[in-house]
Amino acid sequence: KTMEQNTATKPIRCKAAVCKVAGQPLEMEEVEVAPPRAHEVRIKILCTSLCHTDVTFWRLKGFPPRHPSILGHEAAGVVESVGDHVHEVAVGDTVVPVFLAQCGDCPDCLSDRSNICSGLPAGRPGMPRDGTTRFSFAATGEPINNFLGVSSFTEYTVVDVAHVVRLDPGVPPEKACLLSCGVSTGIGAAWKVAAVEPGSSVAVFGLGAVGLAVAQGCRMRGAKRIIGVDLNPEKRDIGKRLGITDFINPNDIGERTVSEVVKEMTGGGADYCFECIGSTSVMAEAFQSSRKGRARRLQWRCADEHTLARHP
Template identity: 55%
Template sequence: MDVGYHNKSFESSFESVDTAGKVITCKAAVAWGPGQPLVIEDVQVAPPHKMEVRVKILFTSICHTDLSAWKGENEAQRAYPRILGHEAAGIVESVGEGVEDMKKGDHVIPIFQGQCGNCICCRNEKTNLCQRFGVNPLKSVMVNDGKPRFSTKDGNPIFHFLNTSTFSEYTVLDSACAVKIDSEAPLEKMSLLSCGVSTGVGAAWNVANVQPGSSVAIFGLGAVGLAVAEGARVRGASKIIGVDINPSKFSKGKAVGITEFINPKDLEVPVNERIGAMTDGGVDYSFECAGNLEVLRQAFLSTHMGWGLTVLLGIHPSPMLLPLHPMELFNGRQIVGSVFGGFKGKTQLPEFAKQCMCGTLKLDEFITHELPFDKINEAFQLLVDGKSLRCLLHL
């Protein structure tokens, strides 16, 4: 597909339509309850309020976080009806009062981990968290007035999800959760930067700071895990071990730099013992991308005593606590969590997007399927069945 052609043809028609300040009726995939098929229906999208932007979504995809929310695995995510989705790319349709860094026609990426630029966290270079617009599964309305911008044709509220709600032809974002990128960037690929690729690559670059010649083990080879591998490859890691119980992930892993694979089902010893034997005592860095406590423990023990670092990326809905004894930390191993790969979205993501445009990263490897938006339930099933990394939906 000639992405540039589609972007430009859309923009020419988009510019001729003036919908600023008006309610827009459009199609959205509405979740009416946990595990129920999403329903494509007409919804009303209000104009953006102060410091908000309304965005025409052109491409969106499905992440495991969308999947777990759709299943209702986390009580905090059960607000219905709701519009899910948080990985996308689109074009600004209109901006609210006070928005100065974006205008109609700008290409943007929605981000679930916002950056207000003013809070104590945003002003601290040691973190990418934001006190006002950080990721919050409890949040289902806009910050301005505590109300959603979506409603049914009858005027009943439809709730937001993770600051973004991209399973809609139009969505309203806090301006802190929209990142302007180069207009020449291919939007279908840039959608990956909303979550999966940024989360994985950033964990390798910003959080772990993987060094040339180092060894890495990645537990869980979904899109995030493979993005970690891609980041480690670019950084010059000499050994990248992929761990997954789905052997179909291995062929895809080779394309992004994984050098060796382990299927725990094939082993007669714990994974950490196998990795220790392969690496003279353990890897320099391990990444847990599965959201499983036992996997987390294996990842921790797979690192080398004295300096090993484990980065936690998986979402853990279980109330169970970390499976570590405090004394195990005296062996010099460390463990740290990573949100959105440590990227400060508004200030750092535009440069990351430019790196991706230059071919630093192999983004094509992550888009395994493409479908029209009305096939969104089929896209969910592909992810459930472990057949897709990212299924790109065209709106």
């Protein structure tokens, strides 16, 4: 408590991996993290993971995020201090930050048919309420831009409370960090977007973190047959542990197309197909694998991949 009282209203100096030039290696720097303002939470990061979206934006030139910046948006941490008007979480709470806000008051947050908060739109530089940053270089005071409202490649970060979800402290942080993005994307696509029915047949194209989460979501929804499609043969066993019932490796089916194999396995096509790679050719194959006359649900992976899922 004494330490919390000493640091709550003061800047914290810590280490962060800073992206100074697009496509160049991140540099470990001592940074200063300002105390949280109203509606903000300062978090001690316990664990962060690397998402494909981080890599995508790291490579981009002449496009947000502006440099220098602190990337990262999949993390788990502990609340170190809170600003005024924060009632949702308290100091000591285990949380996951998420880059899609949920203010809880705007028409889109109150609607079951929307998944993007219009009260605090995503993608704007700086903190969502005032556009400023809470990061600076400790040596020079030069500001450092944040990323997607999270910036988790640092020991401490400041996040708007609308971007924070409280978590049971018993969840291991190395697993909890995946809930920030990849897992919620996949499970959200199956559970909320497609609303897969019990007994359905499903084909999941690409068994990365998002695709495996889709398989889990479909299993949780009661899907009877979940077909995983991936070029990596090791994904067969991993997928079986996480929900798939059948596996297709496109390299092992000869002259046939994946859609032909899926239609043969399902008697005319899968009820739902999820494309989790970000390839137009695979997306077309997913459409071809869908049963005619059924709603087709596709989930793709790209720079703004996670807009298909909405955190609780």
